[in-house]
Amino acid sequence: xxxxxxxxxxxxxxxxxxxxxxxxxxxxxxxxxxxxxxxxxxxxxxxxxxxxxxxxxxxxxxxxxxxxxxxxxxxxxxxxxxxxxxxxxxxxxxxxxxxxxxxxxxxxxxxxxxxxxxxxxxxxxxxxxxxxxxxxxxxxxxxxxxxxxxxxxxxxxxxxxxxxxxxxxxxxxxxxxxxxxxxxxxxxxxxxxxxxxxxxxxxxxxxxxxxxxxxxxxxxxxxxxxxxxxxxxxxxxxxxxxxxxxxxxxxxxxxxxxxxxxxxxxxxxxxxxxxxxxxxxxxxxxxxxxxxxxxx
Numbered sequence: 001x002x003x004x005x006x007x008x009x010x011x012x013x014x015x016x017x018x019x020x021x022x023x024x025x026x027x028x029x030x031x032x033x034x035x036x037x038x039x040x041x042x043x044x045x046x047x048x049x050x051x052x053x054x055x056x057x058x059x060x061x062x063x064x065x066x067x068x069x070x071x072x073x074x075x076x077x078x079x080x081x082x083x084x085x086x087x088x089x090x091x092x093x094x095x096x097x098x099x100x101x102x103x104x105x106x107x108x109x110x111x112x113x114x115x116x117x118x119x120x121x122x123x124x125x126x127x128x129x130x131x132x133x134x135x136x137x138x139x140x141x142x143x144x145x146x147x148x149x150x151x152x153x154x155x156x157x158x159x160x161x162x163x164x165x166x167x168x169x170x171x172x173x174x175x176x177x178x179x180x181x182x183x184x185x186x187x188x189x190x191x192x193x194x195x196x197x198x199x200x201x202x203x204x205x206x207x208x209x210x211x212x213x214x215x216x217x218x219x220x221x222x223x224x225x226x227x228x229x230x231x232x233x234x235x236x237x238x239x240x241x242x243x244x245x246x247x248x249x250x251x252x253x254x255x256x257x258x259x260x261x262x263x264x265x266x267x268x269x270x271x272x273x274x275x276x277x278x279x280x281x282x283x284x285x286x287x288x289x290x291x292x293x294x295x296x
Contacts, residue, residue, distance in 0.1 A: 063288075075292075164222055
């Protein structure tokens with residue numbers, strides 16, 4: 001079905017297209033994790049923090065390079081016929097990046113400003129990207145199935161108990177779920193990393209994240225099992241100003257959260273990074289990663 005570029009409310013878009021050996025231990029882990037994951041899922045006010053980051057998210061958030069998408073396409077044997085849905089699409093970076101390798105793409109996100117950014121970027125690239133406004137758990141029963149489900153930097157926002165049945169329903173036989181992200185490498189190649197993150201922690205709305213546990217255990221005791229990991233290391237030039245703008249794309253340090261502390265945060269970032277950038281821009285090393293999950 002061909003659609004125009006307007007966002008479609010989910011309820012009107014229906015026509016779009018070894019078990020863990022120790023089950024007792026796995027169940028206990030999943031129950032414990034579900035309580036923690038539930039604290040991450042939140043309502044519109046929390047997600048609204050992204051309303052002030054949409055314009056700069058694509059420009060300053062850690063990117064996904066073209067080589068990463070080509071690597072995914074090769075490893076998954078994408079042949080231009082697959083249907084892809086990008087959950088928590090934001091400005092549509094994953095959907096647009098994988099567009100050359102699949103037959104159709106669809107983006108879903110609850111944040112109107114992010115959908116607007118995705119629509120603009122798709123139009124600029126001359127790509128048709130149907131967009132649906134809403135959450136994964138609200139996808140209609142007759143939306144169909146998808147060969148590739150991508151989730152980038154959004155899993156911790158999803159209600160695990162409500163989302164898992166939807167993933168099981170919409171994943172086509174033989175399909176794959178890709179949990180994607182990009183982050184700077186944490187070694188001497190990025191010597192400013194710890195200084196930058198210390199400022200982030202000082203201003204963050206969340207003093208501890210628990211992201212690692214969430215992402216490592218989200219699929220524990222579910223119908224899905226972790227398969228291969230696809231990694232692509234790359235470099236780009238970076239400046240202190242760009243790193244500060246990156247900080248503003250995070251929900252915990254967005255302009256909506258920082259408010260009148262935004263300028264003091266900028267000053268602290270500049271001061272912390274100054275010793276590392278005395279001679280101007282430097283090369284930043286990053287790693288894009290996709291963890292692939294399939295049905296057991």
